[in-house]
Amino acid sequence: MASRYDRAITVFSPDGHLFQVEYAQEAVKKGSTAVGIRGTNIVVLGVEKKSVAKLQDERTVRKICALDDHVCMAFAVFTIFIGLTADARVVINRARVQCQSHKLTVEDPVTVEYITRFIATLKQKYTQSNGRRPFGISALIVGFDDDGIPRLYQTDPSGTYHAWKANAIGRSAKTVREFLEKNYTEDAIADDNEAIKLAIRALLEVVQSGGRNIELAIIKRNQPLKMFSAKEIELQVTEIEKEKEEAEKKKSKKSA
Amino acid sequence: MAATFFGEVVKAPCRAGTEEEEEEEEEGRRETPEDREVRRQLARKREVRLLRRQTKTSLEVSLLEKYPCSKFIIAIGNNAVAFLSSFVMNSGVWEEVGFAKLWNEWCRTTDTTHLSPAEAFCIFYHLKSNPSVILCQCSCYVAEDQQYQWLEKVFGSCTRKNTQVTILTCRHVTDYKTSESTGSLPAPFLKALKTQNFKDPACCSLLEQPNIVHDLPAAGVLSYCQVWKIPAILYLCYTDVMKLDLITVEAFKPILSSRSLKSLVKNIPQSTEILKKLMTTNEVQSNIYT
Numbered sequence: 001m002a003s004r005y006d007r008a009i010t011v012f013s014p015d016g017h018l019f020q021v022e023y024a025q026e027a028v029k030k031g032s033t034a035v036g037i038r039g040t041n042i043v044v045l046g047v048e049k050k051s052v053a054k055l056q057d058e059r060t061v062r063k064i065c066a067l068d069d070h071v072c073m074a075f076a077v078f079t080i081f082i083g084l085t086a087d088a089r090v091v092i093n094r095a096r097v098q099c100q101s102h103k104l105t106v107e108d109p110v111t112v113e114y115i116t117r118f119i120a121t122l123k124q125k126y127t128q129s130n131g132r133r134p135f136g137i138s139a140l141i142v143g144f145d146d147d148g149i150p151r152l153y154q155t156d157p158s159g160t161y162h163a164w165k166a167n168a169i170g171r172s173a174k175t176v177r178e179f180l181e182k183n184y185t186e187d188a189i190a191d192d193n194e195a196i197k198l199a200i201r202a203l204l205e206v207v208q209s210g211g212r213n214i215e216l217a218i219i220k221r222n223q224p225l226k227m228f229s230a231k232e233i234e235l236q237v238t239e240i241e242k243e244k245e246e247a248e249k250k251k252s253k254k255s256a
Numbered sequence: 257m258a259a260t261f262f263g264e265v266v267k268a269p270c271r272a273g274t275e276e277e278e279e280e281e282e283e284g285r286r287e288t289p290e291d292r293e294v295r296r297q298l299a300r301k302r303e304v305r306l307l308r309r310q311t312k313t314s315l316e317v318s319l320l321e322k323y324p325c326s327k328f329i330i331a332i333g334n335n336a337v338a339f340l341s342s343f344v345m346n347s348g349v350w351e352e353v354g355f356a357k358l359w360n361e362w363c364r365t366t367d368t369t370h371l372s373p374a375e376a377f378c379i380f381y382h383l384k385s386n387p388s389v390i391l392c393q394c395s396c397y398v399a400e401d402q403q404y405q406w407l408e409k410v411f412g413s414c415t416r417k418n419t420q421v422t423i424l425t426c427r428h429v430t431d432y433k434t435s436e437s438t439g440s441l442p443a444p445f446l447k448a449l450k451t452q453n454f455k456d457p458a459c460c461s462l463l464e465q466p467n468i469v470h471d472l473p474a475a476g477v478l479s480y481c482q483v484w485k486i487p488a489i490l491y492l493c494y495t496d497v498m499k500l501d502l503i504t505v506e507a508f509k510p511i512l513s514s515r516s517l518k519s520l521v522k523n524i525p526q527s528t529e530i531l532k533k534l535m536t537t538n539e540v541q542s543n544i545y546t
Contacts, residue, residue, distance in 0.1 A: 004264065004266075007263055007264050007265060008262045008263035008264055010262060010263075011262050011264065022437075022438070022439075025439065026430065026496075027545075029496050029497070030542075030545045031545045031546050032545075032546070050540065050541040050542075051540055051541065052540065052541050053540050053541070056541075061541060063546055081546060082546060083545065083546065084544060084545060084546075085543060085544060085545065085546040086544075088546055130262070130263070131263075171496075171497055171501075172496075172497065172501070172503050174442070174443065175503055206502070206503060208502050208532065208535040209532065209535065
């Protein structure tokens with residue numbers, strides 16, 4: 001059945017599927033794993049980093065992008081797009097233009113929800129036009145609004161968007177999400193450091209070969225985005241491994 | 257073929273075409289000697305050969321006739337191969353008894369002497385301490401026309417009632433037919449399919465209808481075992497990551513408790529470490545997918 005109704009985006013199958021949109025969601029699974037966690041005073045974005053080709057300039061392979069940078073850096077909106085790189089570039093450009101247009105028209109920076117809604121609406125338009133295919137990308141959009149509350153939104157190729165406390169997209173996102181469901185507690189995210197550790201632990205579930213392949217960024221209220229260096233991530237990973245060992249020792253003592 | 261307004265491609269019957277088709281068929285029957293020669297060369301190129309590693313000579317009889325076995329474990333696909341490499345082959349000494357050399361359009365290399373997990377190969381091993389246990393690591397694609405040849409060269413045509421066969425392979429989760437949406441499936445997950453003579457319990461739930469198994473694992477090995485009444489079980493891992501992936505390989509772990517593998521696996525924590533090392537850490541960022 002699928003083979004007759006999956007070539008055109010504007011055709012529903014008899015059982016109500018839009019196969020092109022579902023296939024676009026498969027394209028997202030071909031990208032790396034990204035995780036976003038919303039703490040009480042912090043938002044953490046972590047993504048799996050794959051090595052770049054030898055002759056490629058690493059600076060041009062960035063996954064965490066700013067959508068809007070404010071003069072005082074009090075509020076800012078950052079995003080990670082996972083899926084088709086070219087589609088991500090196009091959507092980021094449109095979103096950036098929209099952020100500036102909004103600021104000039106309304107004299108206020110965009111809220112995280114506003115720009116997420118804009119991106120989601122754009123994606124939905126491409127699931128309803130003849131001759132165009134959906135964007136093969138999912139995004140995690142984070143930032144602080146001027147009320148000081150941290151926000152994390154996720155969009156997918158169908159054009160839906162939701163607010164999340166913590167979420168993962170990309171390869172093996174399900175495994176990471178299950179880990180987050182088990183380990184996300186109000187205590188864990190109340191402390192900034194614990195929120196960072198939770199993001200790294202979630203990524204370590206699926207990232208092969210540990211801390212070397214993780215890129216991490218945090219935003220704290222009224223502070224600019226901070227990218228973690230490889231050393232800082234290694235430190236966190238060592239701490240996490242120590243805590244794991246101690247927890248296991250305690251467990252074996254208790255059972256003995 | 258015709259395209260509709262909505263962009264669908266449909267097969268449209270064409271009355272004008274049938275007359276031409278009949279003419280073409282007649283011409284086709286008049287085969288020239290060149291055609292015959294081309295066909296012969298192609299058949300030779302696609303021949304499946306089972307060779308000994310050291311001497312590179314072909315085996316005169318089928319593999320299981322030369323090395324009768326009580327347990328035959330086959331891994332088809334890179335994730336299944338990685339699972340056996342780290343969990344089974346590292347507990348015990350395995351000696352290579354032969355390898356299969358075949359070419360088809362899927363092959364990127366014709367040289368099977370330099371092996372790495374990244375390249376396609378099909379190698380047979382037996383356990384030195386118990387030579388009746390044979391293992392096959394097959395990471396090359398065996399085309400439809402080559403599957404029967406492969407089976408003949410490996411199994412031969414004798415019945416072997418005291419052999420038990422275990423097959424491990426992977427499939428993409430979008431091939432799994434179910435009323436649930438693929439997004440909600442707990443990929444990767446394991447399903448089993450067994451022949452009538454296999455009496456032991458499976459380590460996971462059985463594959464439900466209308467799902468079918470494709471290619472060498474099913475069309476080949478499992479069907480052969482069913483026909484010749486050999487007890488065999490196929491463990492199929494449905495995953496959403498078809499390339500070498502840690503989570504997919506670990507999804508095979510329930511099989512370690514099965515009767516055929518239990519005695520062969522000794523050190524599980526060490527195996528997990530070896531598996532992590534096997535994972536390609538130098539995988540370069542694809543420019544298409546971020």
